[in-house]
Amino acid sequence: MLEVKGLNIDYMTLRGPLRAVKDAWLSVDRGEWLSIVGESGSGKSTLAMSIPGLLMPPGRITSGSIVFDGKELTRLSREELRRIRGSEIGVVFQDPLTSLDPLRTIGDQIAEEILEHDAASSKREALEMAAEALEAVGIPRNRIKYYPHQLSGGQRQRVVIASAIVLRPKLLIADEPTTALDVIVQAKIMELMKDLQKKLGMAVILITHDIALAAEVSDRMAVMYAAEIVEEGPVDEVVSRPLHPYTEALIKATPDLWREKTLYSIPGNPPDLRNPPRGCRFHPRCHRVFDRCRLEEPRRLRINGRTVSCHLHG
Amino acid sequence: MRLSSILSPLVSLLRERYDGKWMLLAGLVIVAFFTMVSILAPFIAPYEPAQISVPLELASEPQPPSWEHPMGTNNIGYDVFSRILYGGRVILYVVLSASILSLSIGVPLGLVSGYYSGKVDRILSMVMDSIYSFPGIILAIAIASVLGTSPTNAAIALAVVYVPTYFRMVRGQTLKLAQSVFVEALRSLGYPDRVILLRHILPNTAPVILVVFGLGAADAILTEAGLSFFGLTVSNPNPDWGFDLYNGMGDFRNGYWWTVFFPGLMIMLLALGFALIGEGLAEKLALRVERD
Amino acid sequence: MAGLGRYLVIRALLIIPTVLILYTLVFIIMRVIPGDPVQAALGTRYIPPEQLEALRQKLGLDKPYHVQYFEYLAGVIRGDFGESLSVQGRSITADILDKFPATLELTIFSFMVSVLIGISTGIIAALRKGTKIDATMRIYSIVAYTLFIPWLGSILIMIFSIWLGLLPTHGRLDPRTELQEITGLYVLDSILTRNMDALKDALSHLVLPSLTLGIVLSGAYTRLVRANLSEALLSDFVRAYRARGVRERRILMHAFRNSLIPIVTMMGLQMAILLGGAVLTETTFSWPGMGRYLLERVEARDYTAVQGVVVFFALIVGLISLIVDTIYALIDPRIRY
Numbered sequence: 001m002l003e004v005k006g007l008n009i010d011y012m013t014l015r016g017p018l019r020a021v022k023d024a025w026l027s028v029d030r031g032e033w034l035s036i037v038g039e040s041g042s043g044k045s046t047l048a049m050s051i052p053g054l055l056m057p058p059g060r061i062t063s064g065s066i067v068f069d070g071k072e073l074t075r076l077s078r079e080e081l082r083r084i085r086g087s088e089i090g091v092v093f094q095d096p097l098t099s100l101d102p103l104r105t106i107g108d109q110i111a112e113e114i115l116e117h118d119a120a121s122s123k124r125e126a127l128e129m130a131a132e133a134l135e136a137v138g139i140p141r142n143r144i145k146y147y148p149h150q151l152s153g154g155q156r157q158r159v160v161i162a163s164a165i166v167l168r169p170k171l172l173i174a175d176e177p178t179t180a181l182d183v184i185v186q187a188k189i190m191e192l193m194k195d196l197q198k199k200l201g202m203a204v205i206l207i208t209h210d211i212a213l214a215a216e217v218s219d220r221m222a223v224m225y226a227a228e229i230v231e232e233g234p235v236d237e238v239v240s241r242p243l244h245p246y247t248e249a250l251i252k253a254t255p256d257l258w259r260e261k262t263l264y265s266i267p268g269n270p271p272d273l274r275n276p277p278r279g280c281r282f283h284p285r286c287h288r289v290f291d292r293c294r295l296e297e298p299r300r301l302r303i304n305g306r307t308v309s310c311h312l313h314g
Numbered sequence: 315m316r317l318s319s320i321l322s323p324l325v326s327l328l329r330e331r332y333d334g335k336w337m338l339l340a341g342l343v344i345v346a347f348f349t350m351v352s353i354l355a356p357f358i359a360p361y362e363p364a365q366i367s368v369p370l371e372l373a374s375e376p377q378p379p380s381w382e383h384p385m386g387t388n389n390i391g392y393d394v395f396s397r398i399l400y401g402g403r404v405i406l407y408v409v410l411s412a413s414i415l416s417l418s419i420g421v422p423l424g425l426v427s428g429y430y431s432g433k434v435d436r437i438l439s440m441v442m443d444s445i446y447s448f449p450g451i452i453l454a455i456a457i458a459s460v461l462g463t464s465p466t467n468a469a470i471a472l473a474v475v476y477v478p479t480y481f482r483m484v485r486g487q488t489l490k491l492a493q494s495v496f497v498e499a500l501r502s503l504g505y506p507d508r509v510i511l512l513r514h515i516l517p518n519t520a521p522v523i524l525v526v527f528g529l530g531a532a533d534a535i536l537t538e539a540g541l542s543f544f545g546l547t548v549s550n551p552n553p554d555w556g557f558d559l560y561n562g563m564g565d566f567r568n569g570y571w572w573t574v575f576f577p578g579l580m581i582m583l584l585a586l587g588f589a590l591i592g593e594g595l596a597e598k599l600a601l602r603v604e605r606d
Numbered sequence: 607m608a609g610l611g612r613y614l615v616i617r618a619l620l621i622i623p624t625v626l627i628l629y630t631l632v633f634i635i636m637r638v639i640p641g642d643p644v645q646a647a648l649g650t651r652y653i654p655p656e657q658l659e660a661l662r663q664k665l666g667l668d669k670p671y672h673v674q675y676f677e678y679l680a681g682v683i684r685g686d687f688g689e690s691l692s693v694q695g696r697s698i699t700a701d702i703l704d705k706f707p708a709t710l711e712l713t714i715f716s717f718m719v720s721v722l723i724g725i726s727t728g729i730i731a732a733l734r735k736g737t738k739i740d741a742t743m744r745i746y747s748i749v750a751y752t753l754f755i756p757w758l759g760s761i762l763i764m765i766f767s768i769w770l771g772l773l774p775t776h777g778r779l780d781p782r783t784e785l786q787e788i789t790g791l792y793v794l795d796s797i798l799t800r801n802m803d804a805l806k807d808a809l810s811h812l813v814l815p816s817l818t819l820g821i822v823l824s825g826a827y828t829r830l831v832r833a834n835l836s837e838a839l840l841s842d843f844v845r846a847y848r849a850r851g852v853r854e855r856r857i858l859m860h861a862f863r864n865s866l867i868p869i870v871t872m873m874g875l876q877m878a879i880l881l882g883g884a885v886l887t888e889t890t891f892s893w894p895g896m897g898r899y900l901l902e903r904v905e906a907r908d909y910t911a912v913q914g915v916v917v918f919f920a921l922i923v924g925l926i927s928l929i930v931d932t933i934y935a936l937i938d939p940r941i942r943y
Contacts, residue, residue, distance in 0.1 A: 086851030578757025
């Protein structure tokens with residue numbers, strides 16, 4: 001349903017262009033849950049936001065293609081993209097405290113979205129739909145007249161999710177939807193999203209730095225490092241048998257309550273994207289580095305329905 | 315505060331590159347030009363400011379700009395250009411002394427008030443805010459009218475009006491600094507308040523004071539021109555831009571545009587000069603200063 | 607709404623100290639005049655000492671300062687701003703009521719002009735941030751502010767009245783135009799009495815003065831709208847609106863509403879400058895309002911009138927800040943505690 005092919009995204013900075021996403025390939029089937037995992041600055045948010053055309057200037061797609069439901073999104077007009085946003089692709093952002101307009105009631109905001117997509121014939125009908133969406137995410141319908149500041153962080157994120165699913169999109173993109181919330185609320189929000197995914201049969205792209213969370217909820221997982229997707233595949237396989245040393249390191253760095261070990265951390269820092277290392281971008285931090293890694297960029301390899309970019313595998 | 319502690323950041327500002335630099339430079343050039351010309355007025359002015367400069371039969375009708383009178387003459391036969399040169403001295407004297415006066419009252423009060431926030435701070439802030447929220451020119455008119463017409467009295471009236479501007483900015487900055495980790499550390503090291511205030515907080519508010527000085531002086535130029543327009547700065551036959559503009563208004567309606575046009579233009583340029591200094595500095599310091 | 611009511615009552619009470627402070631300030635200033643104010647007001651005319659004393663007694667100026675202070679204050683609470691020093695028996699309240707509508711009308715129209723120009727230039731600058739248009743608006747905002755009101759007014763008179771002959775040069779109404787006064791706001795009065803000729807005449811007299819004052823004050827809005835709107839346009843909720851597929855035009859509207867809070871604050875502060883600027887505008891256009899009245903009283907050394915005008919303006923400024931606070935609460939639900 002969604003095919004991203006050879007996508008390159010640059011940020012035009014004063015000191016020249018900065019490639020935030022380099023040659024990204026992804027595909028998501030109907031009803032499938034893909035998580036994109038990576039450290040902050042790895043380009044995972046940029047990649048996800050480029051799909052519904054939400055890149056903030058100076059970011060822009062320089063080449064590649066995004067096919068969604070048979071439509072080439074990179075060639076659509078602004079108005080055509082707008083019509084898809086909200087109705088066919090829903091988006092949930094990281095910070096629920098700031099992604100709602102503080103001056104308007106939550107009902108008005110959701111109803112406006114419905115009306116902007118001509119999905120209701122009257123404000124009244126739109127408000128009714130909004131109330132139903134709120135109920136679907138576990139907010140009592142009488143809260144429809146509440147302002148964002150009258151709700152807790154978790155409730156606000158539920159409202160944001162309600163606004164993202166109210167028009168039954170085929171794809172939901174969630175950018176670190178639980179990072180700003182406390183742990184118990186996080187679990188509930190993820191549970192809600194999982195429920196909604198099943199109920200509405202929508203595909204989900206979850207952006208997260210939390211590989212454990214991704215392992216728990218996803219069907220497939222993509223791992224990004226320094227603007228590149230280094231590994232992608234079915235989640236169980238990626239987690240149990242990582243092909244890329246970076247994925248391996250990420251898994252090792254995850255705290256585990258049952259196995260009491262000292263926490264592993266990946267040595268070194270992610271590279272400066274203006275001046276990435278030669279060869280494999282991960283080589284300065286890789287514990288399995290060899291000569292070829294320092295000289296030659298690894299190609300994307302397909303191995304049994306998985307992809308990986310690492311010289312260890314050919 | 316030592317003068318160098320204000321001037322050295324200013325000098326470094328002129329060396330760096332940033333967005334608002336052209337504004338700062340343009341402002342400094344304008345203000346420096348007007349200051350120079352005013353100081354040198356007796357040497358530059360072709361005529362005495364209050365002396366009939368045309369043949370008597372021409373004196374009662376304003377004469378248009380010519381080689382002899384680059385800005386024309388007024389309805390008494392005075393040379394407008396010479397009056398502008400001398401008038402610049404009055405407005406600069408009033409505005410600069412008023413600014414320095416309100417600075418030297420507003421800054422210390424703001425420092426103390428912001429540092430020892432308490433009852434005194436609350437009362438002082440309320441008084442300052444009340445004056446600040448009141449139309450400045452009306453207050454200046456009320457004060458100047460009581461004190462009587464003279465440049466010094468006008469300066470005093472203006473000083474009262476602009477004390478709150480300095481006070482508010484300095485108090486706000488001090489309040490922020492007084493709660494900073496840095497000042498906290500100094501206090502725990504046992505530095506006396508006096509030293510913290512004078513050596514550490516005051517120099518840190520200096521950039522803000524400079525910005526306020528620029529913007530405040532721009533505003534004060536216009537208020538001074540207003541006072542002068544109402545005859546509260548100088549009296550006949552002394553030159554002052556606002557006053558000359560007022561006296562030219564009758565002739566202006568009869569088509570003698572130069573008696574109003576030139577003094578008003580000078581008021582605008584000088585105010586612009588100070589405003590550009592303030593804006594350029596504010597840009598550099600990325601400060602959003604409330605304008606009054 | 608109970609929260610709103612409480613909030614407004616608190617705000618209203620806060621006007622009192624502001625007015626008291628300004629009254630105290632002007633009271634002190636008026637008492638530092640060297641010499642006898644009554645004699646000063648009467649000028650060089652010879653008045654027998656006993657008559658002078660009687661006048662002083664009548665005006666209450668023979669009493670100790672603190673008695674004068676509180677008596678005048680009590681008068682203000684009753685709406686009595688005292689009696690003129692130079693024109694015997696003339697009530698300052700009556701004068702103010704006579705002159706204030708003219709000033710009010712001028713300030714209302716100037717306010718509209720400044721907001722209209724300022725907000726539209728600010729929006730243009732914010733939407734074209736970083737371009738030449740933005741830079742032009744920026745320069746406009748600084749230059750507009752530095753224009754001296756009588757100068758700009760004179761130039762406008764020169765162009766539109768003297769050269770083009772389009773608009774009147776001074777006053778509020780042509781002497782030949784008849785208008786029945788009800789509120790003293792001529793535009794409103796002519797609408798109330800369905801007097802189209804007077805309406806046209808009153809409006810044509812308003813154009814130049816309100817344009818003059820409006821242009822000078824518009825620059826502050828330009829800069830403020832630019833700064834706040836461009837900030838709001840980059841905020842998270844704008845991105846969220848976009849993600850929901852809301853049209854750009856509507857998003858701009860919501861962003862604008864969110865940038866209104868500092869703009870409304872500015873409007874409150876600007877009203878004070880507007881009243882100050884009105885004094886200069888009125889003199890330029892012979893507009894018979896408070897500004898001209900103040901000057902006339904200053905020239906007559908009528909200090910009780912000057913004191914009355916200052917206290918009256920302080921009340922007006924307080925009232926404006928109350929209105930601003932009300933608008934705040936209406937825009938921002940977070941303020942209604």
